[in-house]
Amino acid sequence: MIMPFRFFHAFVLLGCLVANASHAPRVSADDRPNILFIFSDDHAPHAIGAYDGWLKSVDPTPNIDQLAKQGIVFRNSFCTNSICGPSRAVIQTGKHSHKNGFMNNGNSFDWNQQTFPKLLQKAGYTTAIYGKSHLKGEPQGYDDWKVLPGQGLYYNPDMITPEGRKRIEGHCTDVVTDLAVEWLKQGRTEDKPFMLMVQHKAPHRNWMPAPRHLDLYADIDLPEPNTLFDKWHDNAPPARHQELEIDRHMHLNFDLFVDLTPDFKGNELVGRYDKSAWRNMQRMTPEQLKTWFAAYRPRDKAFHEADLTADALVRWKYQRYAKNYLRCVKGVDESVGTLMETLDELGLSDNTVVIYSSDQGFYIGDHGWYDKRWMYEESLKMPLIVKWPGVTKPGSTDEHLVQNLDYAETFLEMAGADVPDDMQGESLVPLLKGDSPDDWRRSIYYHYYEYPSVHMVPRQYGVRNHRYKLIRFYQFDEWEFYDLKNDPDELTNQYNNPEYANQISDMKQELDRLRKHYQDDSDVSVLPEEKQIELRTPQAAG
The missing domain is CATH 3.30.1120 (Arylsulfatase, C-terminal domain)
Structure with a gap:
């Protein structure tokens, strides 16, 4: 009696699939991989060991490097618009900024439009997002979500949830990681494939590391970029009018924390400086503040005693900035390790695609700058590392020109879902399989x-x-x-x-x-x- 029932069930199921072909995945649920998308903010490829940048010597990302050994590293990965919110909007929609309506950080994302998480839900995936959204409004297309308001804060951040706004104690990178781990262990629907987006604030300005990382790199000098003192005066007129120089624009108090306290009274009304570090200190617990001051006050004292000027001051500011940046990166790298261990613990590693990326590149003293926005290489390039067990060749690299425009299409094809015609990118699945399509793009916009x-x-x-x-x-x-x-x-x-x-x-x-x-x-x-x-x-x- 069992065999006829199975044949009958398969016949009925086949009829349903044919009747609903436009909405159904092209592969069975058992074959569809889970998708874990780990996304940081402003993480330059040259601050990742696997990309062989000039910061590789300090081993900034052992866990991300291990992921690279298990998968593929895209060497020519670029953003379409080098700024936080627009990059995320492109990933959500598979469309350039002018098409998805989110062209700069002052815009608000239209969550009613088509996004890849909504399409994955229709294809039978359970979805979640934790961390930095930066698109305003309540996320759509997710079965569960907890996101930072705007840029969010590093210490004891507020999170916007379906139940309202909540403060969660801890460093933001750890908070986001813990939420993701909890969902993997207890929150997901276990009989469905999942797509989980873990989106970190770090290493975004103002580069406030977790307490355990405050002394990292304290006893060494980081290597300097060859272009630290490049002024760009002769060849690039637009670059002469920017405001992102470590020399002239990086603030000793608000960016580098010199003499900064919760009740700081000096220069707090400077018009265009980002004062989130100062505001963040007002949320720290007494124990967090104690650890913070124990790390920075001796360094502040030594700085004042040195009385630095000119190039020596620039070099000091660079070291202070770059060390804090890499300390924030360390927290992200540890998050990658924790998430990979969780997949192993739950027996999910063999059927989970793990992606590591960041919204754009960043200047870590290159050309004397910090921040991003330019189409120059340091801010245009974004990391993209993918582990797809059984598909990507471990330890491989790819030189094709790819963009964040391609992520939505890639996730949909991985899931066996149809890719809408109005998406503007290309699925990276052929490249992940090691193919080299003759018609792949020859240039990026x-x-x-x-x-x-x-x-x-x-x-x-x-x-x-x-x-x-x-x-x-x-x-x-x-x-x-x-x-x-x-x-x-x-x-x-x-x-x-x-x-x-x-x-x-x-x-x-x-x-x-x-x-x-x-x-x-x-x-x-x-x-x-x-x-x-x-x-x-x-x-x-x-």
């Missing part, structure tokens, strides 16, 4: 919109292929062109070099093609000359 704003990085769009990069700062009608093979640090703008005339012409044609292909009809007009002058005066930037 970039567009940054947030100007005038913090750091005063002008609006720009551009195109990059494997060798060349063309950028237009359209409000000022300024162009830059770089030969990345001969000038990987982008130190010499070759736009007016006649030897590159043919390549520049080709790149302009490609830029026009991509704008049409992605249907980017946003305003790229040149500002009136008087407005240009106004924006580029010190008064306008203050």
Whole structure:
């Protein structure tokens, strides 16, 4: 009696699948992998050992490096818009900023639009997100969620939940990790595949490490980037008007914590400095403050006694900043280790795709800067490491041009779900399998919109292929062109070099093609000359 029932059940099930083919996954639930997406904020690839950057010597990411040994490292992974919220909106939708409506951090994401988590839910996945959303509003497409309000705080953060706003004691990276582990152990629907997004605040400004990491790197000097004292004055006019230099713009109190206390009274009204570190200290517990002051007060005393100026002061600021940045990275790396151990403990490792990425790159003293936003390499590149057991070759690398535009399509194909025609990226599944499609993209498109704003990085769009990069700062009608093979640090703008005339012409044609292909009809007009002058005066930037 058992065999006929099974045949009958299979026949009925087949009929249901045919009748609902447009909504059904193309593979059975048992074959579909779980997806664990670990996402940090402002984590530059050159601060990951697996990317062989100049910070590799201090072994900043052993757990992420181990993940890389188990999977594939994408060497040419780029963002479409190098800033926090827009990068996340692109990942949610598989569409460029001008299409998903979230073009800068001042926008609000339309959660009613199509997103890949909603499509995964329809395909039978259970979904959750914990940590930094930065898209405003309550997330849709998740069976469970707890997200930071805005940027959130490092210490004892508030979390917005379906039940309301809650304060959770601890360091934010640990809080987010614990929420994810709890959901894996107790919250998910065990008879369904899952998609879990673990999105860390770290290592975003103001780089406030967990108490256990405050003394990390205290007894060494970190290596300096070769371009720490590059001023960009001759070749790149837009770069002369920015406000993200370690020298002139990194604040001793609010960014580097010198003499900072919860009742700090000095300079707190400086207009455009981010004062979240000061506000965060007001939320610390007495024990947290005790540990904090034990670490920083002796260093502050030594700093005052040294009475540094000029290049020596820049070097000190760089060391203080970079160490705090990497201390925050250490917490993220430990989170990766904890999550991987949890998968092992629960017997989920063999059928779970693990992705590590970050919303964009970041300047860690490169060219004397911090922050991101530019189409230059340090902020354009984003890490992407994927472990897919049985699919990705352990310890492999990929050189294809990929973007965060491709993540949604990739997750959907992994899940056997249909990829909507209006998504603008390409599934990375063929690349994860080791294939090299002949029709893979030969160039990427970039567009940054947030100007005038913090750091005063002008609006720009551009195109990059494997060798060349063309950028237009359209409000000022300024162009830059770089030969990345001969000038990987982008130190010499070759736009007016006649030897590159043919390549520049080709790149302009490609830029026009991509704008049409992605249907980017946003305003790229040149500002009136008087407005240009106004924006580029010190008064306008203050």
